[in-house]
Amino acid sequence: MTLGPKIAPPPELVWTQLQTDAETVRRYAELTADFNPIHLDPEFAKGTPFGVPIVHGTLGLNLVIESIERTFGTLPAGVSIEVRFSRPVPVGSIIRAGGSLRDPTTGTYEIFVETHDGQRALEGACVIGVPD
Amino acid sequence: MRAMSSSAVWTFDDFQPGLVLGRPAIALDALRLAHWTAIYGSSSATPDRLPSGLLVAAMMESYLRAVQPRPPGNIHARQGLKFSGTAKPGEELRAEVACIGKELSRERRWVTFGVTLRCGIQNVLSGEIQTIWAR
Structure with missing residues (x-):
């Protein structure tokens, strides 16, 4: 555990926010080699249950990881994360990520990504650990 | 058993838990x-250490490169991650992608992939990608 002695886990993670758009998603497609048209092609997306392009799920997950790193300065070794992608995010949405300490004895945070209207797009848990 | 050189899309029946599907290399270039x-901006990166999210992006690329072509309509339902190290700009990651489980449940085809990323001899990330497979 790398928080260091006598440093208690903070009650909240630093909030991070991202305005998504077509360029954001195109960049993320380049980053992951995920060129699925459900993310990139409005015409294709019209024929899907979503009707519009949706953001890559791990684009939001990485926003949570940014929250963790901005909170702790660096990701402590041994960090584990479990999340469920609960709702698609239309491209063009503003998303924000954060987390709340749920168990100080294990350094477990409830983590999430939500859209501007508070709808959870991703939720789960992150175990940071506790100071030695 | 599916031939590794097959160009047909991967279907649920093709997956064999325990089977390694690929070992791609990912360059952490500029x-x-x-x-x-x-x-995301640059606040979590330093000259000696890349943002940890880049490892997650590399994990996804490894999976997508190893398992293709895929049928349209797959759903990335859940994700597990365990971080055990970091990487520096310019380094190369070595991935191993395997099917680690599959299950038919409530008429859904669940397939779980395990991806391990190594930088040199150090394991930096282990990920479990749980999907609902379309076919």
Whole structure:
């Protein structure tokens, strides 16, 4: 555990926010080699249950990881994360990520990504650990 | 058993838990970091350490490169991650992608992939990608 002695886990993670758009998603497609048209092609997306392009799920997950790193300065070794992608995010949405300490004895945070209207797009848990 | 050189899309029946599907290499080059910075900014990166989210992006690329072509309509339902190290700009990651489980449940085809990323001899990330497979 790398928080260091006598440093208690903070009650909240630093909030991070991202305005998504077509360029954001195109960049993320380049980053992951995920060129699925459900993310990139409005015409294709019209024929899907979503009707519009949706953001890559791990684009939001990485926003949570940014929250963790901005909170702790660096990701402590041994960090584990479990999340469920609960709702698609239309491209063009503003998303924000954060987390709340749920168990100080294990350094477990409830983590999430939500859209501007508070709808959870991703939720789960992150175990940071506790100071030695 | 599916031939490794097959060009047909991967279907649920093709997956064999325990089977290694690929071992791609991912270069952590300047272009990759430029894409990252354009999306997320640069506050968590340092000259000696890349943002940990870049490892997650590399994990996804490894999976997508190892398992293709895929049928349209797959759903990335859940994700597990365990971080055990970091990487520096310019380094190369070595991935191993395997099917680690599959299950038919409530008429859904669940397939779980395990991806391990190594940088040199150090394991830096283990990920479990749980999907609902379309076919």
